Amino acid sequence: MTQKKPDLATALIHHAYEPPAGFVAPQPAVHKASTVIFPNTAALRARNWKSKAGYTYGLHGTPTSFMLEERIATLEGGLQTLLVPSGLAAIALVDMALLKSGDEVLIPDNAYGPGKELARNELAGWGVTHRFYDAMDPGSLTAAIGPATKLVWLEAPGSVTMEFPDLPALLRVARERGVTTALDNTWGAGVAFDAFDLADGQGVDICMQALTKYPSGGGDVLMGSVTTRDEALHLKLKFTHMRMGWGVGANDAEALLRSLPSLPLRYAAHDATARTLAQWWATQPQVVQVLHPALPGSPGHAHWKAVCTQAAGLFSVVFDERFTAKQVDAFVDALRLFKLGYSWAGPVSLVVPYDLSSMREHPAWKGTLVRFSIGLESADALITDFEQALAASGLA
Incomplete structure (x- = not known):
């Protein structure tokens, strides 16, 4: 006698099979649920x-x-x-x-x-x-x-x-x-x-x-x-x-x-490259301040040193006020590896210019600020990008 095929809708929803316990893999399982089933x-x-x-x-x-x-x-x-x-x-x-x-x-x-x-x-x-x-x-x-x-x-x-x-x-x-x-x-x-x-x-x-x-x-x-x-x-x-x-x-x-x-490996990599780039900017005549907590001379450096072991891959530079916001924007637009966008900590380096006067009631510096989020590209490649953008925008 042939077995009658069950009602498919009900059988597929209330199927009796349960996979065996004990499956272990490097990545944890993904559990999606709104409803959670209770046994009683x-x-x-x-x-x-x-x-x-x-x-x-x-x-x-x-x-x-x-x-x-x-x-x-x-x-x-x-x-x-x-x-x-x-x-x-x-x-x-x-x-x-x-x-x-x-x-x-x-x-x-x-x-x-x-x-x-x-x-x-x-x-x-x-x-x-x-x-x-x-x-x-x-x-x-x-x-x-x-x-x-x-x-x-x-x-x-x-x-x-x-x-x-x-x-x-x-x-x-x-x-x-x-x-x-x-x-x-x-x-x-x-x-x-x-x-x-x-x-x-x-x-x-x-x-x-x-x-x-x-x-x-x-x-x-x-x-x-x-x-x-x-x-x-x-x-x-x-x-x-x-x-x-x-x-x-x-x-x-x-x-x-x-x-x-x-995370620890990525954070260390971002940190190392950002410090290299911040130190490079500290030698450039176009900027009046490099804002990176791990850099001596940056506001609060001593406080950073007292509690921190590392620093994020994020820093800002303040361009000399002899350069207009339009000139600084031209530099930002000329960058090739740095992409214009908010947020940070991803693999791609990002850049955003800011108007200090609109951010603080009493800004400590005059001039246009540019924030760099350093990705996972090499320091040499990013410095080369800085150099070509400075030249292309007439800031070199």
């Missing part, structure tokens, strides 16, 4: 989305996202990590979880621009006030902290202008006044210094990164992370994370998991 109602009612003891819903975590969270926590030197869709979302998560109407947040004047705009607009609309302080002067932070201050942002080095602050001094000011600190550690990437242990066994309360940059390393993933060491603080952030519905795609998490093992 007792398990459904017993599982708690707040921990990694089990799975409840795809937005609250899968084996893939849990694994990435744990590895980022190790990278940062923390205990818990939350993943969000971008670095800016990581800043927003911290602000939204810790600030309410009537509170105040203090932000370095040289911090990441979109984070400042978030304070000027959304936070202000919600009744959260903000003030900008001079990150290079701990006294400026001391003067700014008041009874309403609930959060102090730190960034090392400053965005675009690359000043490296005295992080231990700033942390002491905040800690003595009982104010929570959050560091944008995208530049350090968990490699250049230990943000949770900066001085006397003390460090920041929260460390966030744009994983878009060094942890990804490919210029093709948008993601952010927020890492802590304190369980109560982590849960406060996690509740907001849950209520906002923030999640990351499994394929993006997979890309990060593939890139992380090479």
Whole structure:
């Protein structure tokens, strides 16, 4: 008697075969899910989305996202990590979880621009006030902290202008006044210094990164992370994370998991080439300042040296004000290997010109600033590109 063929739709959905356990490979598996299946109602009612003891819903975590969270926590030197869709979302998560109407947040004047705009607009609309302080002067932070201050942002080095602050001094000011600190550690990437242990066994309360940059390393993933060491603080952030519905795609998490093992090697390579190029620019008569924390004479070099072992592949140069913005733009446009584009830490070198007067209330230099993100090309090839662009634009 021939066996009757089963109903195909049902059989394909409820197929009985389960692959054997024990498969191990260099790269972790990718788990995609919105719905998570429970074995029974007792398990459904017993599982708690707040921990990694089990799975409840795809937005609250899968084996893939849990694994990435744990590895980022190790990278940062923390205990818990939350993943969000971008670095800016990581800043927003911290602000939204810790600030309410009537509170105040203090932000370095040289911090990441979109984070400042978030304070000027959304936070202000919600009744959260903000003030900008001079990150290079701990006294400026001391003067700014008041009874309403609930959060102090730190960034090392400053965005675009690359000043490296005295992080231990700033942390002491905040800690003595009982104010929570959050560091944008995208530049350090968990490699250049230990943000949770900066001085006397003390460090920041929260460390966030744009994983878009060094942890990804490919210029093709948008993601952010927020890492802590304190369980109560982590849960406060996690509740907001849950209520906002923030999640990351499994394929993006997979890309990060593939890139992380090479992060220390890539960071060191970017660092070495960037220092070579920064030193080359320091000999060029067209520029009045090379902004690279590891370069003597760059603002905050001593502070960098006190806490860092490495530096990111990122630096800026300030052209002499005798050159117009149009002339500097012509130099940027003449570059061949450097591509014009935002972000950094990928394999391709990038360049962006900036108008200092539009970035700071009191810029320390006059002239046009150009930021270079150094990729993985050879230093000799990139220097040759600089030389031909200077000549082609008439700046040589």
